[in-house]
Amino acid sequence: MTENLPRRTWAALLVSAAAVAGLSTTTLLATDAAADSPRHHRADVAQQQLDALVEESGFPAALATVRDERGRERDLTAGVSDLATGSPVPVDGQVRIGSNTKPFTAAVVLQLVDEGLVDLDATIETYLPGLVRGPGGDGTAITVRQLLQHTSGLPDYDHVLVTDYLAVQHRYIEPHQLLDVGLAQPALFAPGTSWEYSNTNYVLAGLLVQEVTGRPIGEVITDRVIEPLGLDDTYWPLEGEQEMRGEHPQGWFAPAPDVAYTDVTTQDPSFGWAAGQLVSTPSDLLDFFTALVDGELLSPEMLAEMQATVPAPGATVRGAEAYGLGLQTFTLSCGGTAWTHGGDIPGSETRGAVTPDGEGVMLAVTALPTSDEQALAVEQAVDAVLCA
Structure with missing residues (x-):
């Protein structure tokens, strides 16, 4: 899901307060006039970054798909x-893509x-009467x-639900249980007065979709997003499904720096639900974000609503x-802005971004960061590739 390391997610819950001192980053070499095409240079930079995430930052594995300005891809x-x-x-x-599920859910709502069938500025009470009540908020x-x-x-329900992930x-866990855990906590602020990442929001968005369509959220996302875009390796796990279906790296988890990794590839992702349950690949995820920003899924009016932003302090490291x-x-160090989200779930972190002209990268590491330095290294890798 996602996060407070950058956002409020499993990374925020489980990262040790003691950060590992000193981030080691890969030094990028400038290309000369005789260098290969931009695709080859970008792929070289991407490979350097993946290698550094493993060899210097300590992730078990990293994988990525890179697309250049001509639409050519490299895995x-x-x-x-x-x-x-x-x-x-x-x-x-x-x-497992964690909170990169949220843009799929948001696209369906839009x-x-x-x-x-839905009014963006109507209250959630309009669609789910009596459901949102408690210290956490009023529908x-x-x-x-x-x-x-x-x-x-x-x-955010995950601050309470999982203090010991293993x-x-x-x-x-049922979606209504996730909601109950969230609503039992004090509200963060009055609605509309601030910004704070909370997975509880997207559990409610999923329940809204189900109420309006009369179908399960996973089915709706599949019918409206996954199948139309031909994302053949992206799927919504069935209820109780814990094994991964296709070819996949093992997913690893450590609750703090210097703690041995535990294999968490097999897990029940129901704690993510509409906020973070999907499985995908770097190439499928890159295709999804590209199609989303290109307007393939939404009308121009709805895409404009999706891209109308508010300040999000602390959203990234x-x-x-x-x-x-x-x-x-996603603000690029070389100038300009790309579009992104991000996802954290025990066993993997996915980060990437796409630019308005179609360039992009999507990468995954096979463990959650256990320090700000590790999290920053992943974000900087995305920036380095797009600024190659």
């Missing part, structure tokens, strides 16, 4: 899949808005827009960004 890997056997990382392997005062934008003030790794409706800015 890359580094590290090993299985720490015990040293087995290779599958090229463009499946990973499609329903475009169809006149009569929270709008659909505020859910998607993280300006509702609803507290103890609940295989536990199935690199610094403040701006958050729209399930979509976030």
